Amino acid sequence: MSNQPPIGVPQGAIRLNTDSQRLEFFAQDRWYEMATDVPTLDGGERGIIGAGYSIPGGSGANNIDFVTIPTQGNATDFGDLTYGNPYRGGLASNTRGISINGQNDQTTDFITISSTGDATSFGEITNDNFGGATFSNRIKGFRAGGADGPTHTNQIIGMTIATTSSFFDFGDMSITGTYMNGCGNPTRGIIMGGASPSPVGDINTIQYLSMGSSGNAQDFGDLSLTRKYISCLSNSVRAVAAGGGGGTTQNELMEFVTIATTGDAIDFGDCSDTNGTNSSGNCASPTRGLFAGFYPAPAQIEYIAFATQGDSVDFGDLNYHGYYNGSCSNGHGGL
Numbered sequence: 603m604s605n606q607p608p609i610g611v612p613q614g615a616i617r618l619n620t621d622s623q624r625l626e627f628f629a630q631d632r633w634y635e636m637a638t639d640v641p642t643l644d645g646g647e648r649g650i651i652g653a654g655y656s657i658p659g660g661s662g663a664n665n666i667d668f669v670t671i672p673t674q675g676n677a678t679d680f681g682d683l684t685y686g687n688p689y690r691g692g693l694a695s696n697t698r699g700i701s702i703n704g705q706n707d708q709t710t711d712f713i714t715i716s717s718t719g720d721a722t723s724f725g726e727i728t729n730d731n732f733g734g735a736t737f738s739n740r741i742k743g744f745r746a747g748g749a750d751g752p753t754h755t756n757q758i759i760g761m762t763i764a765t766t767s768s769f770f771d772f773g774d775m776s777i778t779g780t781y782m783n784g785c786g787n788p789t790r791g792i793i794m795g796g797a798s799p800s801p802v803g804d805i806n807t808i809q810y811l812s813m814g815s816s817g818n819a820q821d822f823g824d825l826s827l828t829r830k831y832i833s834c835l836s837n838s839v840r841a842v843a844a845g846g847g848g849g850t851t852q853n854e855l856m857e858f859v860t861i862a863t864t865g866d867a868i869d870f871g872d873c874s875d876t877n878g879t880n881s882s883g884n885c886a887s888p889t890r891g892l893f894a895g896f897y898p899a900p901a902q903i904e905y906i907a908f909a910t911q912g913d914s915v916d917f918g919d920l921n922y923h924g925y926y927n928g929s930c931s932n933g934h935g936g937l
Contacts, residue, residue, distance in 0.1 A: 691736030735784030883929030
């Protein structure tokens with residue numbers, strides 16, 4: 603099959619290459635082989651981790667750290683956000699990272715991933731609901747759900763990553779909730795876990811949406827446990843949920859789903875820390891996923907290899923100590 607730039611192909615489209623018998627997805631101006639063939643990235647495959655509750659003190663942090671995902675080691679200082687608070691979300695394109703609003707504010711910032719330096723305002727998101735799931739398809743970013751105090755929402759807000767203040771209504775989740783997390787591949791977004799006012803309590807719901815066109819999320823399946831504060835990351839094939847819990851109870855369980863299908867989650871392994879990855883940020887490349895900034899171990903970073911089920915492995919430490927943080931990466935479109 604020809605790899606010449608096609609005309610009229612939507613970003614994130616998927617095809618079967620009949621010559622190689624491999625799935626490919628379309629991004630920027632060409633087809634890429636899923637999970638193995640990725641574009642050259644400015645700055646390499648970087649993971650960005652920022653904000654959260656800082657330790658010691660428990661105040662809102664505006665720190666930004668970065669790691670090079672293929673290389674184990676400690677994080678390096680990147681710069682600062684314009685505003686520091688917990689429960690921020692993160693998403694990205696290949697070049698730009700977006701930090702989505704946190705608790706009690708609507709501030710949204712952006713950075714250029716290949717550089718270092720302080721963040722710049724992206725604009726104020728439509729409302730100040732926090733704790734929603736965030737994910738992207740490299741072109742568009744999304745925040746699903748969240749809460750503003752006792753008021754929860756099922757709204758999905760979209761944005762065009764390259765354009766500041768480009769927020770728009772995308773659709774609704776199938777269940778109202780907050781303290782959930784999201785990931786996906788170039789065509790499908792996955793929303794996992796959380797807490798809901800109806801039914802009251804933590805939930806084990808998995809939802810999905812097609813990111814190419816506006817619409818409501820649909821039921822995907824269930825996690826084996828009800829849990830909020832969950833970590834969620836993916837490559838183009840698998841989405842992995844890790845840790846989470848309720849109140850002071852955390853667990854180390856990791857589960858996965860195959861994004862292109864539907865069904866209940868399957869055991870992947872355990873987090874190496876018995877406290878799990880409660881409240882951690884998460885970022886990924888096509889082959890490796892990272893969890894960063896746990897509660898109650900706020901400096902810790904662990905990683906998994908997507909292709910191999912098993913327990914997570916120590917990666918290094920954050921430069922700052924913080925949990926309930928937001929994170930993103932350019933190696934997998936911020937998912």
